[in-house]
Structures are given as structure tokens and as C-alpha cells.
Amino acid sequence: MNWLERIVIFSIVIVLGGITAWMQTDLLAESENLGQVITESHDPDYYIENFTAVGMDTEGNRQYVLEAERMVHFPDDDTALLDKPHIIQYEVERAPTHIYSETGWISANGEEVILTGNVRVIRGRDSTGSGGVTTTDKLNVVLKEPLS
Numbered sequence: 225m226n227w228l229e230r231i232v233i234f235s236i237v238i239v240l241g242g243i244t245a246w247m248q249t250d251l252l253a254e255s256e257n258l259g260q261v262i263t264e265s266h267d268p269d270y271y272i273e274n275f276t277a278v279g280m281d282t283e284g285n286r287q288y289v290l291e292a293e294r295m296v297h298f299p300d301d302d303t304a305l306l307d308k309p310h311i312i313q314y315e316v317e318r319a320p321t322h323i324y325s326e327t328g329w330i331s332a333n334g335e336e337v338i339l340t341g342n343v344r345v346i347r348g349r350d351s352t353g354s355g356g357v358t359t360t361d362k363l364n365v366v367l368k369e370p371l372s
Contacts, residue, residue, distance in 0.1 A: 272297075309328035345358040
């Protein structure tokens with residue numbers, strides 16, 4: 225083996241070693257980023273079947289009842305999805321208003337509910353005789369905040 229062959233073999237070994245080192249550092253960087261992707265994903269952390277939430281004012285009077293066949297909570301943005309939600313809103317000296325839909329979304333602060341899919345709003349008759357049914361594809365409901 226002459227000196228030219230030795231230099232070529234030595235150069236190939238150096239290049240292969242460099243490529244190996246570069247690939248290993250790249251794989252390590254990918255595995256570190258993988259942990260960040262997992263923690264930042266939009267995966268639910270819990271489900272509740274037959275979900276019910278009741279909003280009350282400071283005197284203990286019901287403001288609303290929110291029910292759903294299932295509630296799915298997402299920890300990354302603290303929102304929730306609802307299957308078959310039903311909201312009952314109570315007002316003084318009025319019949320309760322019932323709202324039904326196929327699906328719903330609850331904001332992180334819990335004050336806003338967006339209902340979608342065959343939304344029906346049913347207002348009970350009050351002392352003036354007004355009431356009725358309204359239908360739509362999408363409805364944004366702001367739940368009453370407790371009185372301060």
C-alpha cells in the first residue's frame with residue numbers, strides 16, 4: 225500500500241466519522257424537540273360523561289345550568305368541547321330559556337360558549353305571552369357572571 229492509498233483511506237475514514245458525529249447531534253436535537261412537541265400538543269387530559277355545571281349568583285340563585293353528554297378538556301389552552309350541550313338560562317320574572325345543539329366549545333375563562341350544529345333556542349312564555357323557538361347553525365352564548 226503506497227502513501228497515496230493510505231491518504232485516500234484516511235480521508236474516507238475522517239469524512240465518515242464527521243458524518244456520523246453530525247447525524248448523532250442532529251438526532252439528539254430532534255429527541256429534545258420531541259419532548260416539547262408532546263407537551264405543546266392539543267390532546268385532552270380528561271373526559272366527563274354526563275357533564276353538568278351550575279352558575280349561581282352571590283345570593284345562591286341559579287343563573288344557568290350547562291349540561292352535556294360529554295365534556296372533553298384540553299390543558300394547553302384550557303378550553304373544552306361539548307357533545308350534545310343543553311344550556312338553561314334563568315332570568316328574574318321570565319320563564320327559563322333552553323338552548324340545545326349538537327356540539328359546543330367553552331372558552332378558557334368559562335364565560336363564552338359557542339354552540340354549533342342544529343342550534344335551537346326555546347324561550348318559555350312569560351307574563352306578556354311572548355316566547356317561541358329560534359333555530360340557527362351557530363350561536364355564541366355569554367354566560368351570566370355572578371352578580372357582585
